[in-house]
Amino acid sequence: MTDECLKHESRKYQVRILCLMLLYTATLFLSIRWLLHNPPAPWKYPIAALPVLPALFIPVAVAHFFRVMDEMQRRIQLEGLAFGFVATAILTLTYGFLGNAGLAQPNWVWVWPVMAAFWVIGLVIAHRRYR
Amino acid sequence: MKSRLREFRQMRGLSQAELAEKLKVSRQTVNAIETEKYDPSLPLAFKIARLFRMKIEEIFDDQ
Numbered sequence: 001m002t003d004e005c006l007k008h009e010s011r012k013y014q015v016r017i018l019c020l021m022l023l024y025t026a027t028l029f030l031s032i033r034w035l036l037h038n039p040p041a042p043w044k045y046p047i048a049a050l051p052v053l054p055a056l057f058i059p060v061a062v063a064h065f066f067r068v069m070d071e072m073q074r075r076i077q078l079e080g081l082a083f084g085f086v087a088t089a090i091l092t093l094t095y096g097f098l099g100n101a102g103l104a105q106p107n108w109v110w111v112w113p114v115m116a117a118f119w120v121i122g123l124v125i126a127h128r129r130y131r
Numbered sequence: 132m133k134s135r136l137r138e139f140r141q142m143r144g145l146s147q148a149e150l151a152e153k154l155k156v157s158r159q160t161v162n163a164i165e166t167e168k169y170d171p172s173l174p175l176a177f178k179i180a181r182l183f184r185m186k187i188e189e190i191f192d193d194q
Contacts, residue, residue, distance in 0.1 A: 002155060003151065
């Protein structure tokens with residue numbers, strides 16, 4: 001993929017991710033608001049899980065972007081993902097062990113933002129390596 | 132892996148961007164191959180060799 005194509009595809013990818021994140025935030029806000037202001041109902045679980053629907057399309061957008069990259073960019077992304085995966089595994093495992101000693105356990109919702117943050121750190125490190 | 136890509140590219144008067152365009156990769160990839168920070172895959176190495184009408188081992192050396 002040439003630089004022009006990459007810029008174009010990167011822009012498309014960023015717009016897609018941004019739209020999906022906005023949709024995710026909106027559904028999350030609506031679902032929390034609904035759960036807070038309504039009595040428990042049988043459909044409370046589907047409502048609580050509603051933000052997962054737009055989030056399901058994020059891997060589709062990521063996979064598409066992976067397919068259109070050239071081989072070195074794919075390597076950089078893979079190294080970033082590997083760093084994010086391993087760092088998150090170590091952090092969550094450590095936190096789990098600390099929980100055995102009585103440390104308060106965070107909500108599972110935080111696992112993904114932590115992984116995304118490590119992914120970005122991994123990408124920065126990988127980009128520097130091949131610059 | 133040792134790479135003589137920069138030498139052969141410059142001999143043909145190509146910029147990194149022009150070579151990247153011909154190889155359908157990014158300029159960053161061409162630069163990383165030239166500075167020996169990234170080893171190209173076999174298909175990309177063949178593509179480079181075919182473009183320069185040379186053998187792969189004339190451009191890249193793993194010794």
